[in-house]
Amino acid sequence: MIFRRGPANEGNSVTTKRKRNVVDDDSDDEFQVDSSEDESSSSDSEDERSPKRRRLNDSDSESGSSDDGSGSSDDESLEDDMEEDEKLAAEEAAATLADTSGRSRLVIPNPLFISQMQYLAGPSYIQFKDNAGLPNGRGGRLSTATLGPGAVVNINSNAQSTASLPVLGAIRLKYPDRAFKAGHLLNAMFGGSADQKNITALTSNANGQQNTFDNRVKTAVEVVKKVYEGLNGLGIDVRALGYGIGVTVTVSDATWGLAAPEKWIATDMTCHAAVVGAPNVDLLFAQKYPTSQGRPDxxxxxxxxxKKLVADVAGLVAQANAAGTINNN
Structure with a gap:
């Protein structure tokens, strides 16, 4: 019986395969070493090499078989690798912004969080209460919020519903010609609550006056959002900018009368808006920004x-405040 050892690396396990001699059936069985596992293992290790290492090894074999014996293939492969590294470095540099202190910040394009910044503060609500500290039925007394760039949610409210302000039924019964509505202090399109704490009885005329105020504020918020998007496009971190529109709506203590339903109807309401945290764009001209669309300027x-948009916001807020005194008549 003959044992034939095939090529195998030292320390690797060797397997044997039984092979029948087809020439002479009476001869002893012959065993051969099966080196397929070693070969496949070697092949796998070659495949696992990185692309760069494979290129270098390939170029080594080519240069070794070349007539002149030069290492030009190695040099070309190394140059290719260097060019790739330089290209990646250039792409990373293009995605960063160096400020005046020399630090870099990553540019975040069109982030979703801007639309999700509904409120920078609030909202908070205070409603009218009786001497015992319980709601007296009049509804909201004071609503405040600082609207962020994502404050406009365009939720339609049901101004005819009495669910939020039950006394509205009795008011409408006595004054059908005034077309009383369940008016939001903080408008529903800014996410204002539909609970009694944010609702008051408004005549149709008063509701129209408030719409003028709210629509100016809505436009101002939409412009604020454009400012956020523009600054973000320059690589400025706007998450802590704090730029928004503060809104305060106050219902008067004075009412139409002392008896019901007049005691539930306010004589007037005041709406006020204020710009909060407006960025000083002039200071931003001193910083450096990445080239955009091949235009360094x-x-x-x-x-x-x-800068013009920031000025537009201030103008819109002024227009809103000009319509902020609501006569509930």
């Missing part, structure tokens, strides 16, 4: 546009 145009 593109950021200057963007900042000029943003």
């Amino acid at each position: 593109r950021w200057q145009t963007v900042l000029k546009d943003l």
